[in-house]
Amino acid sequence: xxxxxDGGTAETGPANRLGFxxxxxxxxLGWDQDTDDALRVSIEDAIDGDMVDxxxxxxxxxxxxxxxxDDGDLVDGLFDSITDLVGGGxxxxxxxxxxxxxxVDPADIAEAAPIAGLALTTTAAVxxxxxxxxxxAPKTVG
Numbered sequence: 001x002x003x004x005x006d007g008g009t010a011e012t013g014p015a016n017r018l019g020f021x022x023x024x025x026x027x028x029l030g031w032d033q034d035t036d037d038a039l040r041v042s043i044e045d046a047i048d049g050d051m052v053d054x055x056x057x058x059x060x061x062x063x064x065x066x067x068x069x070d071d072g073d074l075v076d077g078l079f080d081s082i083t084d085l086v087g088g089g090x091x092x093x094x095x096x097x098x099x100x101x102x103x104v105d106p107a108d109i110a111e112a113a114p115i116a117g118l119a120l121t122t123t124a125a126v127x128x129x130x131x132x133x134x135x136x137a138p139k140t141v142g
Contacts (some may be wrong), residue, residue, distance in 0.1 A: 002096040014126040015046035016040055018092055018134075020062065022048040029054055029081055030066035035094075036127040059086040066094045068081035068102035074109065078135070091118065100129050109133055 020026065020043050028040070028051040041065065044050055051064065063081045071077060095104040098116050106123075113120050113135055122134040 013042050013046075014124070014132075015042040017124060018043075018132060019090070020046040020128065022046070024062060025056075025058075025060045026051045026062045026064055027056055027060040027081075027084055028052070028064045028066075029055065030071065030077070030094075032066065032068075034068075034096075034129075035066050036130050039094075039127050039130065054080075056084060058084065059089075060084045061086055061089050063089070063091045065091055066092060067104060068096060069095060070102055074104070074112040075115045078112055082116065082118075082137075087137070089136075092096050093131050093133040093135055094126070095133065097125070097129055097131050100111075106133075 008078060024047045026043060026047055031040075031053075039042065040051070063085055064075060065081045067074060067077055078091070078093075085091065093109065095109070096102050098106075110120060116135075118135040119138040120133060121136055124132050124134075126132045
């Protein structure tokens with residue numbers, strides 16, 4: 001799955017390709033001055049509402065986690081992002097693209113995810129500076 005930096009149309013823009021739909025409750029963590037505002041707006045347009053922050057205090061269907069190499073321990077960040085996530089929910093880990101300041105090594109994501117009890121599924125370029133990695137709780141065999 002890939003996305004173009006131009007965002008495409010509302011139906012094919014990055015927010016829709018990432019699976020965001022009207023009525024979803026999406027928690028945004030790690031926002032800072034360097035986040036991609038066009039992507040944020042497209043997600044809020046797709047969910048037809050505002051994203052909630054870390055103080056929301058209720059379950060969410062998806063988490064948008066902006067993460068940079070200098071943000072600290074990624075495992076801790078992933079554990080924090082799971083706190084309000086409903087079963088079956090997804091975490092979209094947004095990191096600067098390779099070669100950009102504070103880019104996160106994909107090997108670090110691959111190492112941190114299983115420690116946090118998550119599995120990597122998809123990676124998508126969502127803007128000119130950011131890449132999104134989809135993390136989910138692994139399916140249990142039963």
